[in-house]
Amino acid sequence: MTRQTLEAWLQKNLITKDQFDQLEPIASGKIISVYYELRTLLYLGVLLFSSGIGILIYKNIGEVGHLISIGLLAFATLICFWYVFSKSVDFSYSKVKPPTPYYDYIVLLGSLLFISFQGYLQFKYQLLDENLGWSTLISAVFFFFIAYRFDHLGILSLAITALASFWSISVSPQKWYSSNFFESDHLYITAIILGIGLILTAMLLDWKKIKQHFTFTYLNFGLAMFFIGSLVGLFDNSNYGFFILLILAGSGFAVFYGFREKSFLFLLYAFIFTYIAITYFLADTVFNDLPELIFYYSIASCGGFVYFIISYRKLFSRKS
Amino acid sequence: MSHAYHEEGITNLGIIKDAGSLHKSHWLTESQLNAITTTYPSPVYHPNFIVRILLFIVTLLGLSGITGLFALAVADAGETIIAIACIMYGSISLYLLEHFFIRDKKHFKSGVNEALLYQSCAFIVGGLIVLFDLEEQTALWISLAVLSAVSYRYLDLISTLGALLIFSYLIFSHLYEWGEIWRQVIPFTFIILFAIIYWQIKSFNRKTNSPSWRYNLLIVETYSLLMIYLAGNYFVVRELSVNMMDLQLAEGENIPFAFLFYAFTIIIPFLYLFFGIHRKDIVILRTSLLVLAMSVFTFKYYYGFNQPEVTLTIAGIAVLVITLMMFNYLKVLRNGFTRENLVPEKWSNLNAEAFIISQTLGGNQMKINEGFEGQGGEFGGGGSTGSF
Numbered sequence: 001m002t003r004q005t006l007e008a009w010l011q012k013n014l015i016t017k018d019q020f021d022q023l024e025p026i027a028s029g030k031i032i033s034v035y036y037e038l039r040t041l042l043y044l045g046v047l048l049f050s051s052g053i054g055i056l057i058y059k060n061i062g063e064v065g066h067l068i069s070i071g072l073l074a075f076a077t078l079i080c081f082w083y084v085f086s087k088s089v090d091f092s093y094s095k096v097k098p099p100t101p102y103y104d105y106i107v108l109l110g111s112l113l114f115i116s117f118q119g120y121l122q123f124k125y126q127l128l129d130e131n132l133g134w135s136t137l138i139s140a141v142f143f144f145f146i147a148y149r150f151d152h153l154g155i156l157s158l159a160i161t162a163l164a165s166f167w168s169i170s171v172s173p174q175k176w177y178s179s180n181f182f183e184s185d186h187l188y189i190t191a192i193i194l195g196i197g198l199i200l201t202a203m204l205l206d207w208k209k210i211k212q213h214f215t216f217t218y219l220n221f222g223l224a225m226f227f228i229g230s231l232v233g234l235f236d237n238s239n240y241g242f243f244i245l246l247i248l249a250g251s252g253f254a255v256f257y258g259f260r261e262k263s264f265l266f267l268l269y270a271f272i273f274t275y276i277a278i279t280y281f282l283a284d285t286v287f288n289d290l291p292e293l294i295f296y297y298s299i300a301s302c303g304g305f306v307y308f309i310i311s312y313r314k315l316f317s318r319k320s
Numbered sequence: 321m322s323h324a325y326h327e328e329g330i331t332n333l334g335i336i337k338d339a340g341s342l343h344k345s346h347w348l349t350e351s352q353l354n355a356i357t358t359t360y361p362s363p364v365y366h367p368n369f370i371v372r373i374l375l376f377i378v379t380l381l382g383l384s385g386i387t388g389l390f391a392l393a394v395a396d397a398g399e400t401i402i403a404i405a406c407i408m409y410g411s412i413s414l415y416l417l418e419h420f421f422i423r424d425k426k427h428f429k430s431g432v433n434e435a436l437l438y439q440s441c442a443f444i445v446g447g448l449i450v451l452f453d454l455e456e457q458t459a460l461w462i463s464l465a466v467l468s469a470v471s472y473r474y475l476d477l478i479s480t481l482g483a484l485l486i487f488s489y490l491i492f493s494h495l496y497e498w499g500e501i502w503r504q505v506i507p508f509t510f511i512i513l514f515a516i517i518y519w520q521i522k523s524f525n526r527k528t529n530s531p532s533w534r535y536n537l538l539i540v541e542t543y544s545l546l547m548i549y550l551a552g553n554y555f556v557v558r559e560l561s562v563n564m565m566d567l568q569l570a571e572g573e574n575i576p577f578a579f580l581f582y583a584f585t586i587i588i589p590f591l592y593l594f595f596g597i598h599r600k601d602i603v604i605l606r607t608s609l610l611v612l613a614m615s616v617f618t619f620k621y622y623y624g625f626n627q628p629e630v631t632l633t634i635a636g637i638a639v640l641v642i643t644l645m646m647f648n649y650l651k652v653l654r655n656g657f658t659r660e661n662l663v664p665e666k667w668s669n670l671n672a673e674a675f676i677i678s679q680t681l682g683g684n685q686m687k688i689n690e691g692f693e694g695q696g697g698e699f700g701g702g703g704s705t706g707s708f
Contacts, residue, residue: 001338001342001663002529002530004529004530005335005338009356012359014352014355014356014359015348015352019347019348022347023342023347025656026662026663029600030600030656031653031656031657031658031662032600032602032656032657032658033657033658033659033660033661033662033663034605034646034650034657034658034659035658035659035660035661035662036661036665036668037605037606037609038643038646038647038650038659040609041609041639041642041643041646042639042640042643042644043676043677044613044639045636045637045638045639045640045643046636046640046681047636047680047681048632048633048635048636048639049632049633049635049636049637049639049640050636050681051629051632051636052628052629052630052631052632052633052634052635052636053629053633053636055628055629055632056629056630056633059629069633072633100647101647101659101660101661102643102644102647108677108681109640112681153670153671153673153674154673154674154677154678154681155677156674157674157675157677157678158677158678158681160678161678213670216671217671217674217675220671220675264368264370264371264374265370267370267371267374268370268373268374271374271377271378272377275381292389292392294385294388295385295386295388295389295392296385296389297385298381298382298384298385298388299382299385299386299389301381301382302378302379302381302382302385303382305378305382306375306378306379306382306432309367309371309374309375309378310365310375310425310432313365313367316367316368316371317367317368
């Protein structure tokens with residue numbers, strides 16, 4: 001945005017004089033917002049502190065430094081939650097505006113520290129020694145509660161990843177890269193079921209108008225788990241027809257929802273996974289005998305798809 | 321010759337985008353936004369970011385099919401014929417891009433454009449290298465020329481970054497080859513060279529009002545600031561001297577001009593910070609925060625990295641306290657700075673922020689079957705995702 005644009009708008013009566021006077025200092029750089037810079041720093045601070053103290057409490061056990069770090073952890077957790085509750089806004093089913101620009105990061109820090117603290121207590125007193133998995137489930141429940149009570153998308157994502165890791169599924173591209181998506185065999189079935197569960201939960205909550213701005217996050221994780229699970233199933237089994245049908249059904253849903261809500265990311269998922277599934281099927285059946293056909297196939301399919309996107313540009317336009 | 325696009329179309333597109341983000345932050349009403357959209361019609365085809373990525377991937381896949389057929393057709397010819405065919409294939413792609421997609425279909429950075437553009441660059445440069453059997457440096461000079469031309473003509477940002485990287489590497493490798501004394505002055509050459517580039521761009525920006533190349537220039541500006549810093553950074557200079565120039569350092573020995581590089585490492589971030597605040601320049605301000613973190617890392621690397629958890633904890637407390645103090649200090653407008661989010665940045669996205677949080681901050685939970693050893697084991701991967 002430049003000053004010239006604003007002046008042109010004013011001359012053409014597209015904005016009022018009041019609006020011009022308010023916007024002019026922003027456009028000409030007389031007023032500068034450091035909102036994103038400060039928020040990025042807060043994120044870094046939370047990352048550094050929660051990582052550092054998370055390691056620190058398990059070091060030097062039995063020494064003075066250990067006690068200090070436990071004390072520091074408890075104190076910081078209390079301070080965060082004192083702040084969070086004293087400033088808190090009443091619960092609402094819709095989106096809540098945070099009371100201060102840094103409120104959500106205090107919620108985040110407090111929750112992370114609380115999780116570290118309860119993990120430490122369990123470790124120290126061997127509370128859940130038999131089944132450490134339950135600890136992850138407790139974290140997930142705690143995160144879900146905080147996410148809904150204080151309207152926090154980031155903590156909702158943490159809740160979903162904790163829930164997935166309770167089922168031994170790692171929802172992290174870093175792990176997928178090292179092809180460690182599933183820590184044991186046949187987990188793809190779990191991933192598919194959990195993915196469907198998340199998608200159904202999302203649609204139900206969306207329909208009941210409970211925190212509709214959470215729907216995207218649920219669907220994103222749900223669809224990612226569902227598609228990756230189906231894809232692993234496709235590659236792992238010789239009778240893969242069922243998994244191709246699953247991918248097609250999932251893509252159908254992603255396309256339907258993506259167009260309805262103008263969430264183009266879901267269209268991208270649908271394309272990528274359907275394309276992989278169909279190519280895999282054709283490679284197994286047709287291309288074995290006629291390898292040159294693969295070139296014509298990619299030209300025809302992709303050319304057709306590009307033509308479709310460009311011709312029906314209205315379908316793909318931004319939400320008005 | 322100017323850029324390839326419909327000038328008024330992309331100017332209006334920029335204006336509509338500005339109006340859109342002003343409407344999102346409640347500066348403009350719905351009817352005002354609609355009035356602006358109709359007053360500034362833009363015929364260019366420039367879809368949503370995700371659709372652009374989709375189009376880019378799909379176009380690349382489709383082109384790979386055509387390339388495969390092309391490869392089958394020329395596979396049996398000699399090397400020279402293949403090289404000439406590659407250059408022709410690249411030129412045809414470029415012609416198609418220029419005349420069909422940009423002029424007739426009015427595509428502007430649509431994803432299709434990028435796919436065609438990178439394909440033609442790769443085939444033309446690759447063909448030239450094979451045809452004339454070029455050496456590495458000549459090949460890089462040609463790539464630099466092609467990428468610069470492409471950044472200028474198609475306003476492509478990735479080509480701009482590529483050109484800058486190749487340019488820096490060429491300067492480095494030429495000085496490196498010229499020998500002893502030239503190697504010593506590499507850092508100073510970089511600092512002076514990129515300082516000149518930086519000032520040229522600043523004065524160009526002052527004289528020209530928001531040209532079509534403003535995002536390319538923004539990349540050059542940020543890159544120059546980073547290069548000036550990195551060329552003077554003690555860690556970079558020391559490690560490059562040891563690894564590339566076979567500098568043998570005995571225990572307790574230091575690199576030549578060590579005090580100077582220590583000074584640069586400390587002074588440049590604060591200099592940037594000062595100019596950022598003084599000039600109200602958000603680019604240099606952001607860069608100053610980034611290089612400040614690098615300087616802290618540099619010093620921690622050589623002095624006491626043996627207790628990383630203590631460092632992390634203390635650094636975390638320091639960053640949190642300073643940031644919260646800044647938030648409270650900027651509650652009111654001070655010297656033109658405010659903590660309020662006036663006009664949202666186009667890349668800011670709450671869903672993306674939530675995803676980054678879930679990927680980088682999830683490490684504090686107990687891991688199944690890993691018990692004590694796994695505690696906090698996952699935080700390390702998150703260090704690189706600083707901005708969102």
